[in-house]
Structures are given as structure tokens and as C-alpha cells.
Amino acid sequence: MRRRVALTAMITATAALALAGCGQESxxxxxxxxxxxxxxxxxxxxxxxxEYFQQMQDGAVKHVQERNDLTLESTGTQNETDVDGxxxxxxxxxxKLARAIVIAPADSKALVQVVAKAVKADIKVVxxxxxxxxxxxxxxxxxxxxxxxxxxxxxxxxxxxxxxxLGRGGKVVILEGNPGADNxxxxxxxxxxxxxxxxxxxxxxxxxxxxTDEANQVFASMLTxxxxxxxxxxxxxxxxxxxxxxxxERRANVKVASFDNIPAVKEHVQSGVMVATLDQYGSxxxxxGIDYAMKMIAGETVTGWQKTEIKxxxxxxxxx
Amino acid sequence: xxxxxxxxxxxxxxxxxxxxxxxxxxALAALVAFxxxxxxxxxxxxxxxxxxxxxxxxxxxxxxxxxxxLVGGIDLSVGSVIALCAVxxxxxxxxxxxxxxxxxxxxxxxxxxxxxxxxFVNGFVTERWVVPSFIVTLGMLYVARGAxxxxxxxxxxxxxxxxxxxxxxxxxxxxxxxxxxxxxLVAVAWFVLSRTVFGRLIYATGNNEEAxxxxxxxxxxxxxxxxxxxxxxxGIAAIIYMARLGVASPxxxxxxxxxxxxxxVIGGASLAGGRGSVIGTLLGxxxxxxxxxxxxxMGVSDFQRTMVTGAVIIVAVVLDAYRRRLSVRLS
Numbered sequence: 226m227r228r229r230v231a232l233t234a235m236i237t238a239t240a241a242l243a244l245a246g247c248g249q250e251s252x253x254x255x256x257x258x259x260x261x262x263x264x265x266x267x268x269x270x271x272x273x274x275x276e277y278f279q280q281m282q283d284g285a286v287k288h289v290q291e292r293n294d295l296t297l298e299s300t301g302t303q304n305e306t307d308v309d310g311x312x313x314x315x316x317x318x319x320x321k322l323a324r325a326i327v328i329a330p331a332d333s334k335a336l337v338q339v340v341a342k343a344v345k346a347d348i349k350v351v352x353x354x355x356x357x358x359x360x361x362x363x364x365x366x367x368x369x370x371x372x373x374x375x376x377x378x379x380x381x382x383x384x385x386x387x388x389x390x391l392g393r394g395g396k397v398v399i400l401e402g403n404p405g406a407d408n409x410x411x412x413x414x415x416x417x418x419x420x421x422x423x424x425x426x427x428x429x430x431x432x433x434x435x436x437t438d439e440a441n442q443v444f445a446s447m448l449t450x451x452x453x454x455x456x457x458x459x460x461x462x463x464x465x466x467x468x469x470x471x472x473x474e475r476r477a478n479v480k481v482a483s484f485d486n487i488p489a490v491k492e493h494v495q496s497g498v499m500v501a502t503l504d505q506y507g508s509x510x511x512x513x514g515i516d517y518a519m520k521m522i523a524g525e526t527v528t529g530w531q532k533t534e535i536k537x538x539x540x541x542x543x544x545x
Numbered sequence: 546x547x548x549x550x551x552x553x554x555x556x557x558x559x560x561x562x563x564x565x566x567x568x569x570x571x572a573l574a575a576l577v578a579f580x581x582x583x584x585x586x587x588x589x590x591x592x593x594x595x596x597x598x599x600x601x602x603x604x605x606x607x608x609x610x611x612x613x614x615l616v617g618g619i620d621l622s623v624g625s626v627i628a629l630c631a632v633x634x635x636x637x638x639x640x641x642x643x644x645x646x647x648x649x650x651x652x653x654x655x656x657x658x659x660x661x662x663x664x665f666v667n668g669f670v671t672e673r674w675v676v677p678s679f680i681v682t683l684g685m686l687y688v689a690r691g692a693x694x695x696x697x698x699x700x701x702x703x704x705x706x707x708x709x710x711x712x713x714x715x716x717x718x719x720x721x722x723x724x725x726x727x728x729x730l731v732a733v734a735w736f737v738l739s740r741t742v743f744g745r746l747i748y749a750t751g752n753n754e755e756a757x758x759x760x761x762x763x764x765x766x767x768x769x770x771x772x773x774x775x776x777x778x779x780g781i782a783a784i785i786y787m788a789r790l791g792v793a794s795p796x797x798x799x800x801x802x803x804x805x806x807x808x809x810v811i812g813g814a815s816l817a818g819g820r821g822s823v824i825g826t827l828l829g830x831x832x833x834x835x836x837x838x839x840x841x842x843m844g845v846s847d848f849q850r851t852m853v854t855g856a857v858i859i860v861a862v863v864l865d866a867y868r869r870r871l872s873v874r875l876s
Contacts (some may be wrong), residue, residue, distance in 0.1 A: 306799045317841040334703045335792040404699035
């Protein structure tokens with residue numbers, strides 16, 4: 226009997242300790258969604274285990290400190306695939322009566338239903354990163370503004386540098402992102418635009434799921450099958466790094482055009498193997514989304530696609 | 546929620562199960578009290594309904610998993626099979642051209658059949674070649690995921706019948722309709738496990754397979770049946786997923802098998818088989834759901850939430866070990 230009590234005490238104490246150890250943000254809101262007279266904005270992120278999204282979140286937190294006219298509740302899921310978990314996070318934001326939600330959706334269709342629920346609860350919603358599906362939004366009867374970069378135009382610009390360098394008839398391959406992901410499709414379309422405009426010959430186009438090690442394997446077999454490849458159009462820098470490893474190992478004369486401008490590619494842009502990459506200022510995107518959300522709270526109507534800044538990075542402007 | 550029900554088979558085990566479920570019930574109550582005090586909006590009726598909706602899928606999967614674990618098996622393929630069921634059933638609804646009233650029952654049938662069929666393969670291979678179900682279902686995890694991707698070409702299916710998605714947000718007597726489905730399933734599973742001969746054979750097989758075989762029962766049939774039941778539950782969960790989210794994607798469900806196993810284990814089941822109950826499983830799923838929801842509302846980051854969830858699972862199995870020693874002394 227004593228042991229039973231001890232066990233119960235143990236589980237209770239553990240749960241309480243574990244919880245008490247967690248950082249707790251402001252819970253003493255004087256009015257719902259209006260902490261200290263400032264409106265509460267929920268930032269719902271995804272893939273926080275990925276440095277890119279972590280930086281986006283950090284950028285937003287810093288930006289909100291500078292603005293100092295809203296309370297930010299920042300949450301997110303660890304994986305891009307945790308759709309269910311992200312829906313639960315949005316539901317929590319609705320429950321907390323946030324004035325606005327800024328969301329980087331884990332899935333462009335699956336989040337539409339809960340976003341519509343938020344809109345109908347009179348919460349302003351701003352979509353960042355990946356655009357929510359137009360058809361699904363229409364079906365749900367809501368209109369949500371999208372704040373984000375033009376991935377297709379960015380990929381076209383990056384691919385054009387490679388096309389200009391190789392000239393007409395240059396032989397290239399594309400490394401695609403996750404099949405079905407909107408930004409992967411947009412970037413692939415942009416590369417295809419550059420291939421068509423520059424008169425390049427496309428030998429192969431395959432996915433490496435955004436990942437370095439997979440790109441390394443995929444590109445190695447591409448180069449074995451087509452030893453005459455002259456250029457790679459990589460849909461992100463992580464995959465470009467995998468391809469560059471193969472190029473260096475085999476001392477092949479292959480140039481790479483890429484996307485993202487992560488710090489790790491700087492040396493390759495300087496050395497000339499990567500002729501272009503594209504900065505879409507990812508760390509600013511959530512902050513931009515919050516700015517639009519605040520405009521909407523102030524009564525402004527924001528609709529459609531609000532394009533954010535992108536910048537082509539080459540050897541000339543990357544610095545040393 | 547803290548009702549304690551267990552099959553009255555042997556005195557010692559009965560006592561240990563009461564102890565186990567009371568333990569998890571107390572832990573759940575403590576957690577609820579904590580969040581009521583510290584998590585804003587936790588106790589609102591809207592949030593309670595949110596929690597119910599959020600635990601529905603895991604509860605259904607965990608009920609199926611309880612059957613598998615009771616006979617000493619494990620099913621790691623759940624997260625992939627739910628994706629396969631969803632994309633095939635989803636396509637059946639969007640492409641068959643049937644009216645909603647026919648398309649939805651047709652999709653439910655397909656989904657449950659696919660789930661049951663994968664369960665059958667899992668169970669059959671495990672029993673026929675006497676290999677660990679851990680490995681067989683791990684293989685099925687890959688097969689089903691690949692099949693789901695192959696079937697859809699990695700595309701997400703949407704435009705599901707509005708009737709289905711309305712069901713996903715509908716309420717029934719103030720409760721989310723999908724949660725009511727899960728509760729019905731819990732009730733049926735409880736009845737089967739505690740009030741039927743088949744249920745007793747399941748416990749007996751998990752406890753002492755040899756004795757059940759010697760008394761003239763085909764234990765492999767019982768075990769395969771448990772895998773089939775587990776699979777059928779996955780098929781039901783796939784329909785609930787589509788009703789709730791309005792989409793079916795071949796990448797959905799990653800990690801669901803582990804959530805389901807966690808709910809079963811927190812609910813007091815033994816991975817060695819023979820011990821556990823569907824009420825415990827329900828409480829386990831509630832505990833995980835309340836934990837995740839409450840931490841969300843408190844603004845705790847996902848990383849910390851993951852750590853706390855892991856810690857709770859570890860505490861649960863440590864308690865389980867204590868309880869087992871106690872039950873040995875009691876019997």
C-alpha cells in the first residue's frame with residue numbers, strides 16, 4: 226500500500242518537474258489576444274529541426290523585439306511531415322484567441338481546412354514560405370494572402386547564369402526537391418524555363434529529396450551514365466554540395482547553378498564551381514509575414530501574392 | 546475517464562491491472578490539474594473538444610495496437626499502412642464517380658480491407674516462418690510507404706467529398722463525431738477482450754502460448770487475427786484522417802506507429818504480451834494528447850515538448866517494472 230502511494234507520488238512529481246522545467250511564456254494576458262494592449266500574433270512554423278526554418282523563426286523574434294508593438298507566440302513542428310501536429314498548433318492559436326496567425330504550412334492542402342476555421346473565427350491569417358493551394362482555398366471559401374518569394378523566377382535567374390556560360394547545346398541535368406512540394410515544382414519549372422530560353426540540352430532530371438548525401442549518389446550515377454554532363458541545376462544548396470563532392474572527386478569540368486545561398490556554398494562560389502545561387506532572404510520571410518499581419522489587424526486589406534525580395538548571388542557580389 | 550475495468554481472469558493480474566490503470570488515471574488527473582492551473586484556455590470547452598479530436602486517430606491506432614501487443618507482437622507498419630489506406634480510399638472517392646452516399650461507404654470498405662490485408666500478411670509471415678513481428682512489420686513499413694508513393698506518384702489527393710470533411714468537423718451530442726467513433730471502437734474492443742472467449746484466448750496466448758496450444762487451440766490463428774484487427778483499425782483511422790484534414794498524402798502518418806505503441810505502453814500493457822487493457826490504452830492516448838495540447842497552450846517549444854513526452858514514456862515503463870514486481874508478490 227505504501228509503495229502504491231510512493232509510485233503515484235513519483236509519477237506526479239516527475240510530470241510536474243518536467244513541466245516546471247519548461248520555459249513558460251506570458252500567461253497573464255489581461256485580455257484575450259491583447260497582452261498589455263498589444264495584439265497577439267501566432268507564428269506557426271514547420272521543420273524547426275532544419276536550420277533554414279530555425280533562422281526564419283529567430284529573424285521573426287528579433288524583428289518583433291524591434292517593432293515592440295505586438296506579442297509573438299512562436300510555435301512549430303520539427304518535421305515537414307507532421308501535418309497533424311501543425312493542425313493542432315493552429316487550433317491552439319484559435320483557442321488562445323490570437324488576433325493573427327502567420328503560418329508556414331507543412332502541406333499546401335491539408336492545412337487549408339484549419340486555416341479556414343481560423344479565418345471564420347475572425348483571425349487574420351498570412352501564409353508564408355509555401356503557398357496554400359488555390360483550389361483548396363477556393364473550395365473552403367477563404368482568401369488568404371501569401372507573402373513569399375517567386376521561386377520560379379529565382380530558379381530561372383540562377384539557371385540563366387549557367388545557360389549563358391555554357392552556350393546553346395550545353396548539356397545539363399536537374400536535381401529536384403521533394404516530389405509534390407510546391408517550391409520544388411516551382412524551382413524545377415524555373416530551371417526548365419532557363420533550359421528552354423538558353424537552348425540547353427536536358428539529359429536527366431531526378432529528385433534527391435533536398436538532401437546532400439542522396440544528391441551525391443544520384444548525381445554520381447548521372448555522371449556515370451552521361452560523362453558529357455557540363456552543368457547541374459540543383460534545386461537547393463544542400464543538394465548542390467552533394468553534386469560538387471562528385472565533381473571534385475572525379476575532377477570533372479561541371480558547373481553548378483543552385484538556390485538558397487547557405488553559408489556552406491560560399492567557398493564554391495568563390496572557387497567558381499558554383500556559378501550562381503539565389504538568396505531569397507529566408508530569415509526575413511516570417512518577419513515580413515508579421516508586418517503584413519499587423520497591417521491587416523490595423524484594418525488594411527491584403528490579398529493575393531506579396532512578392533518578397535530575391536537576389537542572384539554570383540562570384541561578383543558574394544564578397545570574400 | 547478513470548473507470549477501472551479489467552478482465553477478471555486471475556486474482557493477481559486483476560489486482561495489478563487495477564493498480565496500473567489507477568496509476569495512469571492519477572497521473573492523467575494530475576496533469577489535467579497542472580494545466581488547468583498554468584495553461585491559459587486549457588479548460589475551455591473549445592479546447593476540450595480540440596483535445597478529443599486530436600487524440601482520435603492515435604486512440605484508434607492504439608486500440609488496434611493493443612490487440613497486437615497483447616499476443617506479444619508489435620506492428621511498426623502502422624504509420625505507412627495508414628498512408629496507403631488513405632491514398633487508395635481517397636482515390637476511390639475522388640475518381641470513382643460514385644455519389645457521396647455510395648463513395649464514402651465504398652472507401653471505408655476499401656480502407657479497412659487494405660488495412661486488414663496488410664495485417665494478415667504481417668501476422669501470416671510472422672507465424673508461418675516464426676520470425677519476429679518487429680522485423681516483418683518493419684519490412685511492411687517500407688513496402689506500404691513505397692506503395693503509397695507509387696500509387697499516387699507522390700501527389701496529394703484532395704477534393705474529397707464535402708460530406709466526409711463535414712463529418713470531420715461535426716459534433717454529436719456536443720462531442721466531436723470522430724471522437725465518438727473512437728469511443729465506439731474502444732467499447733467494442735473492451736467487450737471483445739473482456740467478455741468473450743476470443744478475448745480470453747488472446748490474453749492466455751500472450752501469457753502462455755504453449756498452454757493454450759496444448760489445450761487444443763490454434764494459437765497462430767489467434768495471433769494472425771490480432772494482426773488483422775490491428776490492420777483494420779488502421780483502415781478506420783485512415784478514413785478519420787481524411788475526414789479531419791480533407792486530404793490524403795502518401796507521406797502522412799510518419800511516426801504514428803510509435804505514438805500508438807507509446808499510448809499502449811503508458812496504458813500499462815507489457816510488450817511481452819498477456820497484460821494490458823484497452824481502457825489503459827485509451828488513458829495512455831489521453832495522457833499523450835493532454836500533454837501535447839497543454840504544452841502547446843503554455844507556449845512550450847516543440848523541442849521541449851518532445852523531450853517531456855519522451856520522459857513521460859520512460860517514467861511509465863519504470864512504473865510498469867515496479868508494478869510487475871508487486872504483482873508477482875500479490876499472486
